[in-house]
Amino acid sequence: MPFRIFRIRSLLAANIVGFLLGAVIFANFLVLTLYVQQVLGWSALKTGVTFLATAGTTVIWAGVAQALTTRFGPRPVIVVGLLVLALSMGWYTQIPVDGHFWPDLLPPYLIFALGLAFSFVPVTIAALAQVEAHDAGLASGLINTNQQIGGAIGVALASTIFVSSAKSLLKTGHSPAEAFTSGYQDAFWALIGLAVLGAILAFVMLRGTEAPVPEAQAETA
Numbered sequence: 001m002p003f004r005i006f007r008i009r010s011l012l013a014a015n016i017v018g019f020l021l022g023a024v025i026f027a028n029f030l031v032l033t034l035y036v037q038q039v040l041g042w043s044a045l046k047t048g049v050t051f052l053a054t055a056g057t058t059v060i061w062a063g064v065a066q067a068l069t070t071r072f073g074p075r076p077v078i079v080v081g082l083l084v085l086a087l088s089m090g091w092y093t094q095i096p097v098d099g100h101f102w103p104d105l106l107p108p109y110l111i112f113a114l115g116l117a118f119s120f121v122p123v124t125i126a127a128l129a130q131v132e133a134h135d136a137g138l139a140s141g142l143i144n145t146n147q148q149i150g151g152a153i154g155v156a157l158a159s160t161i162f163v164s165s166a167k168s169l170l171k172t173g174h175s176p177a178e179a180f181t182s183g184y185q186d187a188f189w190a191l192i193g194l195a196v197l198g199a200i201l202a203f204v205m206l207r208g209t210e211a212p213v214p215e216a217q218a219e220t221a
Helices: 002-039 044-050 052-072 074-092 101-129 133-171 176-205 215-220
Strands: none
Touching: 002 044, 002 074, 002 101, 002 133, 002 176, 044 052, 044 101, 052 074, 052 101, 074 101, 074 176, 101 133, 133 176
């Protein structure tokens, strides 16, 4: 019974953190897309191409995240990943009205990629670590669903904050570019709060959760 309770706690914790992670990831890309298109005037094609800096780097860091999770467990890797995400979005809170790909966006794009790999990979592992083989499909669907729901709520939250902030500034005579940029900055502050909350919950609730070691690796050890 104690082990069963531990498994439930671990699964619940991973899904809560996954929910917050989904909120941060989806909303982050939405706000960035709006900023570079509405304020900087980038085309949809240019926006997508520049995001390859994040997508391509995340693939590289994913292998490192998996190796570290196997060795140290999901909790420390998730905590580091979410704090790195918060750090990258802290950079985004300083985006200017006349921003450029370098130096305003590329560095945080790359930092976000590190945080994304170091949070997304171990969260998925933690959600499946204590699950029986016959329940793995259900657990996988649950974590993915929670991330999608979190993404929808994160987008709604960020959009509400942005619109409210931008409208207030437009009424006081600020230009649309200034009002929008300030609204995006406020939205990023909210996402930083979600990332830090996720890191705290991961640190508190995922204590003792270990990543499963492949049989071949276990036999070698």
